[in-house]
Amino acid sequence: MLRERLIKGHKVIYDENAREGLDHIVYDLSYDETYSLFSKAKVKKELLLKTRLVEILISFQNQTVVL
Numbered sequence: 001m002l003r004e005r006l007i008k009g010h011k012v013i014y015d016e017n018a019r020e021g022l023d024h025i026v027y028d029l030s031y032d033e034t035y036s037l038f039s040k041a042k043v044k045k046e047l048l049l050k051t052r053l054v055e056i057l058i059s060f061q062n063q064t065v066v067l
Contacts, residue, residue, distance in 0.1 A: 008034045011064045018067035021049075021056035025067075038065055 004013050007022075008031050014022050025034055041047040041058040049056040059066040 007065075010034075010038050012067060013064055014067040018056070021054050021067055024051065024054045024056065041065065 002013055002015055004011065005022075006012070007026055012022070025037070029037070037047070037049060037058065038060070042060040045060055047058045049058060056067060
């Protein structure tokens with residue numbers, strides 16, 4: 001089931017399977033890091049963020065971030 005949440009000024013739609021990646025964005029990244037990440041996803045339409053803890057595929061569709 002898809003859920004919707006506002007994260008640091010961005011509307012984000014996510015599936016419960018993306019919860020770990022969502023938590024990483026919310027709790028581990030600063031506002032500037034999140035803004036930069038979402039801006040890059042907007043330009044490229046899709047972005048893969050890999051850290052040693054999580055791997056997150058971020059898409060940008062219709063002014064909405066999709067995890």
